[in-house]
Amino acid sequence: MPELQEFLVDQLKDLLSAEGQLVKALPKLARAAQNPKLKAAFQKHSEETKGQVERLKQIFEILGESARAKPCKAMQGLVEEGLELLEEGKQKDGAVSDLGLVAAAQKIEHYEIAGYGTVRTMAEQLGQKKVAKLLQQTLKEEEKTDQLLTQLSPPLLERASMVGEEEEELVED
Ligand SMILES: [Fe+2]
Structure with a gap:
């Protein structure tokens, strides 16, 4: 197997682990x-993510490789931080807590966007058109999710910026 394909398969195993998490x-x-x-x-x-796992399995099949995940440590860390923010958010205002979730999710999406961009380009280079197309589909979904999270942020920021203001005014009086 050419070294680039070996590297592609290795990266796909990382993504399979990331999606599973x-x-x-x-x-x-x-x-x-x-x-x-x-x-x-x-x-x-x-729901989309479950489909992405299936898509990856389909890709392994096309490449004639076993769909075995390789623990993605980066995603372990990102998920861990996300769950930490989730726990901390329980003591906070709803909008502030939601912003924490958005922040965590966007870091996750950006990691995936980087990962899928890389494997898509490697698949193209290897002439694996079907694989590249499937990876591009997932990349699109990740980008759309990231954009949606960006769109949802302004009202949350607006609300969050007012949290605590009333108390401050009371202290000043
Ligand atoms: Fe994903």
Whole structure:
């Protein structure tokens, strides 16, 4: 097997692990989200992520490789931090807590966007058109999720910026 294909398969195993971790983590973020639109966004991406796992399995089949995940340490760290923010958010205002979830989720999406961009380009270079196309589909979904999270942020920021203001005024009086 050419070295580039070996490297591609290795990166795909990392992504398979990352997606598997997200299948478990995203419902937790959906449950914790208080803003209904944010909750819906997490639920939608949670379903999408299951499809992404299937897509990866399909890719392994095309490449004639076994779909064995290789523990993705980066995603372990990102999920861990996300769950930490989720826990801390329980003591905070809803909008502030939601912003924490958005921050964690966007870091996750950016990691995935980087990962899928890399494997898509490697697959193209190897002339694996079908594989590149499937990876591009997932990349699109990750980018859309990231954009949606960006769109959902302004009202949360607006609300969060007012939290604590009343108390400050009381102290000043
Ligand atoms: Fe994903």
